[in-house]
Amino acid sequence: MSFEAEGATASESKPAGERVVRWARPVLGLLLPVGLALGWEIVVWLGISDGRLVPPPSRIYEEFAELARSGELLRHLIATLMRVAAGFGLGTLAGTLLGAIAGYSGLVRRLVDPSLQGLRAVPSIAWIPLFILWLGIFETSKVALIAVGVFFPIYLGVMDAILSVDRKIVEVGRVFRLSGAGMVRRILLPAVLPTYVVSLRSGLGLGWMFVIAAEFMGASEGLGYLLIDGQQLGKPTEIVAAILAFAVLGKATDAILAAVMAPFLRWQDVFKPAGEQ
Amino acid sequence: MLTLKHIGKTYPNGVRALDGVSLDVELGEIVAVVGGSGCGKSTLLRAISGLDRPTQGAVVFKDDIISEPHEKIGIIFQEPRLLPWLTVAENVGFGLADRPKDERKARVARALERVGLTEKANVWPRELSGGQAQRVAIARALVARPEVLLLDEPFSALDAFTRIDLQDHLLDLWADQKPTLVHVTHDVDEAIVLADRVVVMRPRPGRVADEIVIDLPRPRDRQSAAFDFAKRRVLAALDRSLDRAVRVDDGETKSEAGAALWW
Ligand SMILES: Nc1ncnc2c1ncn2[C@@H]1O[C@H](COP(=O)(O)OP(=O)(O)O)[C@@H](O)[C@H]1O
Ligand SMILES: [Mg+2]
Numbered sequence: 352m353s354f355e356a357e358g359a360t361a362s363e364s365k366p367a368g369e370r371v372v373r374w375a376r377p378v379l380g381l382l383l384p385v386g387l388a389l390g391w392e393i394v395v396w397l398g399i400s401d402g403r404l405v406p407p408p409s410r411i412y413e414e415f416a417e418l419a420r421s422g423e424l425l426r427h428l429i430a431t432l433m434r435v436a437a438g439f440g441l442g443t444l445a446g447t448l449l450g451a452i453a454g455y456s457g458l459v460r461r462l463v464d465p466s467l468q469g470l471r472a473v474p475s476i477a478w479i480p481l482f483i484l485w486l487g488i489f490e491t492s493k494v495a496l497i498a499v500g501v502f503f504p505i506y507l508g509v510m511d512a513i514l515s516v517d518r519k520i521v522e523v524g525r526v527f528r529l530s531g532a533g534m535v536r537r538i539l540l541p542a543v544l545p546t547y548v549v550s551l552r553s554g555l556g557l558g559w560m561f562v563i564a565a566e567f568m569g570a571s572e573g574l575g576y577l578l579i580d581g582q583q584l585g586k587p588t589e590i591v592a593a594i595l596a597f598a599v600l601g602k603a604t605d606a607i608l609a610a611v612m613a614p615f616l617r618w619q620d621v622f623k624p625a626g627e628q
Numbered sequence: 629m630l631t632l633k634h635i636g637k638t639y640p641n642g643v644r645a646l647d648g649v650s651l652d653v654e655l656g657e658i659v660a661v662v663g664g665s666g667c668g669k670s671t672l673l674r675a676i677s678g679l680d681r682p683t684q685g686a687v688v689f690k691d692d693i694i695s696e697p698h699e700k701i702g703i704i705f706q707e708p709r710l711l712p713w714l715t716v717a718e719n720v721g722f723g724l725a726d727r728p729k730d731e732r733k734a735r736v737a738r739a740l741e742r743v744g745l746t747e748k749a750n751v752w753p754r755e756l757s758g759g760q761a762q763r764v765a766i767a768r769a770l771v772a773r774p775e776v777l778l779l780d781e782p783f784s785a786l787d788a789f790t791r792i793d794l795q796d797h798l799l800d801l802w803a804d805q806k807p808t809l810v811h812v813t814h815d816v817d818e819a820i821v822l823a824d825r826v827v828v829m830r831p832r833p834g835r836v837a838d839e840i841v842i843d844l845p846r847p848r849d850r851q852s853a854a855f856d857f858a859k860r861r862v863l864a865a866l867d868r869s870l871d872r873a874v875r876v877d878d879g880e881t882k883s884e885a886g887a888a889l890w891w
Contacts, residue, residue: 522679523709526697527723527772537725541713618713618752 406588411595414588428596430573431562434490435604438497438565439558443551445498446505451535453506454513454543467506475500476564483568493565500561501554508550512543545619548612552605559601574600629655629690630676630776630808636684636833637671645671646682647833655775656806660813660823662866668834669812673778676810677703689776702774702807706781708761710753716740716764717749723772739767742801759790763797770801776808784814792850795821799846816866820858821848828862830869837869 388408395402402410418424449467453460478499479492486492516539524538540547566575574593581589630653637646645668653659661669674680676687678697687694689701710719721736740746743763753761762782769777779798783791795818802809813819819826823842830837842858849855 519705519707519709520711522705523711523722525679526677526703528697528699533725537722538711541711544713615713618754 404587406591410588411591414586414592415595418589418592424596427572427574427577427593428600430570431566431575432600434493434497434565434573435555435558435562437490437494438561439501439555441494442498442501442554442558443505446502446550446554447509447547450506450509451513451539454510455531455535455539460510464510467503471503471507475503475561479564479568488569493562493568493570496565496568497558497561500557504553504557505547505550508546508553509543512546512550513539516542544612544615548609548616551612552608555605555608556601559597559604563597629653630810631688632672632676632685633688634685635672635675635682635687637668637675637680638683644833646675647835649685649829649834649836651827651836653776653808653810655808657825658802658809658811658823660811660819660826661829662813662816662819662826662862663829663834663837663869664831664866665814667829667831669829670780671834672829673703673780673810673812676776677701677778679703698776700775701778702769702772702776703778703780704762704765704769704782706784708753708758708765710756710761710764710768712753715750715752716745716756719753719764720767720771722768735771739771742770742804743767743797759786759794762786762794766794766798766801770805770807773805774807776810779809779811779813781812781814783818791815791818796847798822816859816862817850819862820844820855821850826862826865828865828869838865840865 391402391405392407392409394400395407406414415424418427449463453463453467475496478496482492482495486495520542521534521538524534529537562573563575563578566573567579570576574596577593577596578590581587581593632649632651635646635649636644638644649668649672651659661672663669671680675682676694678687678694678701681695689698692698694701710716711722714722717736717740720739721732724732724735727735737746737749740749743766745760745763745767748756748760748764753764756764762785766782783794786794799822809822811819811822820842826840826842827836828838828840829835840858840861844854844858
């Protein structure tokens with residue numbers, strides 16, 4: 352959202368020629384995909400290809416419309432979203448708490464960090480068999496896998512950020528005799544917030560990655576299920592529709608996260624929206 | 629009363645920053661500490677504040693040995709050190725978190741009024757000038773009603789005009805609650821405008837070289853002869869405090885100069 356505002360003021364102060372460039376640039380970026388899509392549509396329409404393995408846009412749209420009409424799309428979307436939400440929530444909670452404690456306490460860091468760094472070296476997908484044995488094939492193991500994926504970037508981000516907080520500002524907290532918890536809550540967490548938002552966003556990105564892996568390990572609903580289902584039934588339209596849904600959801604949740612955190616970062620924003628002041 | 633008993637501080641890297649510093653500061657007294665750069669002034673204040681511990685001796689405040697920051701001892705640093713994520717008013721109220729909201733609000737409003745920044749209450753620190761930011765830092769320290777306030781060259785980063793303005797302002801604020809002030813400065817004028825007593829330190833290791841009582845009525849006229857006299861006394865003491873170093877230098881330069889003359 353701040354991008355829009357930035358673009359607006361920037362274009363005000365710039366000559367008309369550059370304003371055109373500003374519009375032209377995203378259009379240029381669209382040229383290739385739209386061109387390819389249209390081209391493929393025409394190729395299939397002319398009968399040069401039957402478009403069975405690589406469906407043209409119109410068929411993907413039909414698939415979307417069909418899924419939406421039957422309510423299937425919503426059901427799968429919600430299933431996947433709920434898993435990401437639960438996994439992201441748990442991973443964020445654990446990553447934030449452990450990261451904050453390990454960053455704050457040298458003792459805890461020396462105790463816990465080497466093990467966590469060791470676990471981090473394991474590709475998270477490798478946990479799937481174990482999680483299935485431990486937690487069963489249903490929701491719990493899926494959510495756990497997503498949470499593990501989300502946990503690491505957040506844990507590392509919070510801990511590193513806390514370790515690089517300015518000593519001078521920490522001393523302000525010491526002078527006012529903040530307790531350990533008070534120091535974390537009132538000095539360290541706000542100081543690390545900008546870095547934290549970055550970690551949250553990469554954690555969320557990984558959450559979307561891992562939800563697919565989780566749904567591949569056997570699910571009866573969810574976008575990952577749609578992917579597998581499309582493969583087994585030989586329906587590439589369903590696969591592409593699911594991929595597009597992933598792209599839209601991933602982008603949308605990231606934008607929402609950024610927008611939700613933006614008010615907390617107003618203090619550090621170098622750019623002032625025209626309405627403020 | 630605040631008592632420093634033979635404070636010594638050797639940093640882990642072996643630097644002896646302080647050695648045998650003893651000082652009694654009366655309640656409500658303003659003590660200025662002057663001395664060249666590196667003679668341990670900041671080390672001394674940090675020991676009094678409890679941010680660092682001395683390696684020898686003890687700081688005693690009202691029967692408590694200071695080993696960590698004390699509720700009644702505040703400190704103002706050379707930089708304002710405002711928390712950038714809090715508004716000016718929230719920064720000022722930072723030390724009052726355990727107070728009821730109404731009381732906090734009232735005290736913050738009053739403190740902001742006293743430093744003349746009421747209209748900046750809801751502004752981010754990044755929007756303040758250097759002098760305004762330091763005034764907020766002063767308000768933040770004073771609003772907690774410290775009995776001892778330590779100031780480590782608080783005005784040294786400001787321009788001369790703002791500096792004089794803030795010196796007067798500080799005295800004005802001091803008169804409200806009459807806390808004990810220990811004010812480190814390298815500005816002799818500032819020391820004499822503010823202090824009842826000027827402590828002159830000498831370096832390597834940091835020690836007290838001299839104490840000069842400034843017995844002038846307040847407000848003090850920077851132009852008066854008495855002010856000038858006090859200033860010359862402090863400057864002379866500062867010269868003496870560098871005594872040894874000067875003499876060594878002199879010895880060398882003199883012999884060289886002599887040799888040159890002889891030729
Ligand atoms: N954290 C530290 N570690 C090691 N040496 C230090 C540290 N802080 C200060 N010193 C040294 O102690 C001496 C006194 O420093 P300081 O108290 O900052 O002097 P001043 O404030 O009078 O300029 C200096 O020689 C300085 O280099
Ligand atoms: Mg200093």
